[in-house]
Amino acid sequence: MSEKRALISVWDKEGVVELAKSLSRAGWEIISSSGTARALREAGLEIREVADLTGYPHMLGGRVKTLHPSIFGGILARRHFDEDLNDVERFGIPLIDMVVCNLYPFEEVSRKGSDLETLLENIDIGGVTLIRAAAKNYHQVILLTDPKDYSKALEEISSEGNVTIKTRQEFALKGFATTASYDATIHRGISREVGKPASLDGMIPLALKPVLPLRYGENPHQEAALALPPLSDLPWKQLAGKEMSYNNILDLDAALRGSALFQDEPAVIVIKHTTPSGISLGSNLEQAYLDAVECDPVSAFGGIVGLTRELDMRTAERIAANYTEVLVAPSYARGVVEFLSGNRPNLRVIHWQGGRVSPFQYTGTWSGVLVQEDCLPPLPNESNGEWIGKPRPDLWPDLLFAWKSCALSKSNAIVVAAEGKTLGIGRGFTSRVDAVQWALGKAGESSRGAVLASDAFFPFADSIELAAAAGIQAIIQPGGSIRDKEVFEAATSLGVSLFITGRRTFRH
Numbered sequence: 001m002s003e004k005r006a007l008i009s010v011w012d013k014e015g016v017v018e019l020a021k022s023l024s025r026a027g028w029e030i031i032s033s034s035g036t037a038r039a040l041r042e043a044g045l046e047i048r049e050v051a052d053l054t055g056y057p058h059m060l061g062g063r064v065k066t067l068h069p070s071i072f073g074g075i076l077a078r079r080h081f082d083e084d085l086n087d088v089e090r091f092g093i094p095l096i097d098m099v100v101c102n103l104y105p106f107e108e109v110s111r112k113g114s115d116l117e118t119l120l121e122n123i124d125i126g127g128v129t130l131i132r133a134a135a136k137n138y139h140q141v142i143l144l145t146d147p148k149d150y151s152k153a154l155e156e157i158s159s160e161g162n163v164t165i166k167t168r169q170e171f172a173l174k175g176f177a178t179t180a181s182y183d184a185t186i187h188r189g190i191s192r193e194v195g196k197p198a199s200l201d202g203m204i205p206l207a208l209k210p211v212l213p214l215r216y217g218e219n220p221h222q223e224a225a226l227a228l229p230p231l232s233d234l235p236w237k238q239l240a241g242k243e244m245s246y247n248n249i250l251d252l253d254a255a256l257r258g259s260a261l262f263q264d265e266p267a268v269i270v271i272k273h274t275t276p277s278g279i280s281l282g283s284n285l286e287q288a289y290l291d292a293v294e295c296d297p298v299s300a301f302g303g304i305v306g307l308t309r310e311l312d313m314r315t316a317e318r319i320a321a322n323y324t325e326v327l328v329a330p331s332y333a334r335g336v337v338e339f340l341s342g343n344r345p346n347l348r349v350i351h352w353q354g355g356r357v358s359p360f361q362y363t364g365t366w367s368g369v370l371v372q373e374d375c376l377p378p379l380p381n382e383s384n385g386e387w388i389g390k391p392r393p394d395l396w397p398d399l400l401f402a403w404k405s406c407a408l409s410k411s412n413a414i415v416v417a418a419e420g421k422t423l424g425i426g427r428g429f430t431s432r433v434d435a436v437q438w439a440l441g442k443a444g445e446s447s448r449g450a451v452l453a454s455d456a457f458f459p460f461a462d463s464i465e466l467a468a469a470a471g472i473q474a475i476i477q478p479g480g481s482i483r484d485k486e487v488f489e490a491a492t493s494l495g496v497s498l499f500i501t502g503r504r505t506f507r508h
Helices: 016-025 034-042 050-054 069-076 082-091 106-111 118-121 126-136 148-161 166-192 246-261 285-294 313-320 336-343 393-408 432-447 462-469 484-494
Strands: 005-009 031-032 098-101 142-144 209-213 225-228 236-240 268-271 275-281 302-309 326-329 348-352 360-365 368-373 387-388 414-418 419-427 450-453 473-475 497-501
Touching: 005 016, 005 034, 005 069, 016 031, 016 034, 016 098, 016 148, 016 387, 031 034, 031 050, 050 069, 050 313, 069 082, 069 126, 098 126, 098 209, 098 497, 106 118, 106 148, 118 166, 126 142, 126 166, 142 450, 148 166, 209 302, 236 285, 236 336, 246 268, 246 302, 246 348, 246 393, 268 285, 275 432, 285 302, 285 313, 285 419, 313 336, 336 348, 387 484, 393 414, 393 419, 393 450, 393 473, 414 432, 419 432, 432 462, 462 484, 484 497
Parallel strands: 005 031, 005 098, 098 142, 302 326, 326 348, 450 473, 473 497
Antiparallel strands: 209 225, 236 348, 268 275, 268 302, 275 419, 360 368, 387 497, 414 419, 414 450
16 A cells, blocks of 8 residues: 655644644655644654655745645646556656645734735735645545544544545535635735725625524524624624524614614614614613603514613613613613623623624525625705705704604605604505505604605605694605605695605615
């Protein structure tokens, strides 16, 4: 039986000495270079230098070591092709049966804020090529890129005499995933350094790493995990409570968006099934919470609460009196987290540190992946819109509040609001007039003197007529319907002021 050879070239040396010793005891020849060779020699192992195989020393400051036919020929040679074996014999190329390789820590260096020159020097070339070559020829070559796989490979070599094809396939796929992720990380790191953000007019390298396993997806029959793209961290930290679920994270997303929309003022946003059930402003956070819940107390049960200011003890006591799944705030007053943990041990308490993971929103469909800019809608102001009927600048604060609340709600969405709080929200309806009826029904008599917001145009005048009959004074909407003239005339005749923003805010 011919001698087996393993080429070992690793940056992360975890477990590599033990691996090499086990292979050596089993009769394998170890080929290595640079720091890896030094570490193995210091452990008492006999090593064959890469330079001895290639006939060339390391050059260009170590940039070129393994890039040579004597190395890659030994990895890529197909043992069942006579032509390949003839070339191996003709050029004296030693066959390589295992490649153990991991890469320069580009991500670690990038996270340190290194300059462009340092980033470029930490892009691995030879290692990536070794991994791809071994993965391509996995039928003949065992590839190990993860120290966690060393023991599995050794166990199979010990019991089977070699690593099985099924396991080689697993290792090869992990290798391809490693190089794909590495390239995506480099693209993102260099893009940041040179100031060229990703755009939708070219390729979008995306390698996702699961960071938070979840019990299941939206339903128990679906597997799920939370994953992050390269060079990304969670923008929040969980301080207390049960583990987050898939649905919790979807709802949390809506709460974070709401917190960003209302960040200029103290606000409380109550989310249920990814859409608001109530929102309120107020210098008194406790009262704002009560007003937000009052908009739809039934839906608020088991909801998610987002705050734009530090959570104080009095408001925490109010929240603890209700059943809440997730609570998110920019900070917590002393003792609040401990109080919540003691009184509501299952309540997931989240500290949002600001920011988000990606500038794009990705939605998987059976047709492909939809990609769009993930940004908050631009705020309307009186100078870039149009009043229809009597201008009502006195109602502008409430109109803007209602518009923000509507922009956060699932389409079709209608919000009735007054004095910095939602009175009724119609969201997720397939008919706009039904959404109007629902929102007005929730508001009841409180709609008299209130304002109304719509996330898209009114296709008919019927919604305006309902709003006027309920006592709505002003409506903010984007316009753009082929029946705008009819809608505008109805509003004017009924004494309802319209502000036309020109921008739709759908959230499907």
